[in-house]
Amino acid sequence: MPVEEFVAGWISGALGLVLGHPFDTVKVRLQTQTTYRGIVDCMVKIYRHESLLGFFKGMSFPIASTAVVNSVLFGVYSNTLLVLTATSHQERRAQPPSYTHIFLAGCTGGFLQAYCLAPFDLIKVRLQNQTEPRAQPGSPPPRYQGPVHCAASIFREEGPRGLFRGAWALTLRDTPTVGIYFITYEGLCRQYTPEGQNPSSATVLVAGGFAGIASWVAATPLDVIKSRMQMDGLRRRVYQGMLDCMVSSVRQEGLGVFFRGVTINSARAFPVNAVTFLSYEYLLRWWG
Ligand SMILES: C[N+](C)(C)CCCC[C@H](N)C(=O)O
Secondary structure: OOOHHHHHHHHHHHHHHHHHHHHHHHHHHHHHOOOOOOHHHHHHHHHHHHOHHHHHOOOHHHHHHHHHHHHHHHHHHHHHHHHHHOOOOHHHOOOOOOHHHHHHHHHHHHHHHHHHHHHHHHHHHHHHOOOOOOOOOOOOOOOOOOHHHHHHHHHHHHOHHHHHOOHHHHHHHHHHHHHHHHHHHHHHHHHOOOOOOOOOHHHHHHHHHHHHHHHHHHHHHHHHHHHHHHHOOOOOOOOOOHHHHHHHHHHHHOHHHHHOOHHHHHHHHHHHHHHHHHHHHHHHHHHO
């Protein structure tokens, strides 16, 4: 099994993440809290109350985890294509796989990475939602002191299954949308690249950026539900399950609730995925 794809996915995931984390914090807050009037209001409040560091809450852990998760995503995608089409990454420019195969390989990658992602993503969302300013002497400490403490507390308070809260919504979110992610990327690359050649860096950046936007727009409805399920259980359980969460969210906030955070998600998705695909492609070309 070719491992370069896993390693390239690993490095490119970490690079993309740092760039996107501040957007991600704003997104999670907008989706799960009602105190902010919009993106700008949320950014101003985070900055005033928690300083620049507020935007980077909960990042150290996702850096490590995105590396693992992205490695599974790209590694499984590429190796599924190898099984389906019998072409390696290097051969795929000369013999491009069909869009059906790309979609199936993407869904497989999305499905498997969701399980690796679930506990990491839960911890990230819980930490991002702590609004206390940086610790001051005398002030009560926040509920979770860091990722390891957070994981241990969830384990203790909510049981081992508590670590997989929201995992179903996450799997449903990611299986089809990772398919969309790779179809958009490949489609745009092919559109702007002469046959048989490698796409230029500009093409890779733009195709990667739009792949991120397209897949995140499709993923947003289930992303909102996923984040809410993850926050549920922190104090009192509010939702009976995913469906209940969807129904009561729509009842209380209207259909627009499914697109909470879509603007910020897209703003984040472009740079993150442009850099992810560029570094992925270049690492593989360099090694290959
Ligand atoms: C499929 N879905 C849209 C959920 C994610 C696909 C993009 C993954 C990328 N690491 C990112 O964080 O943007």
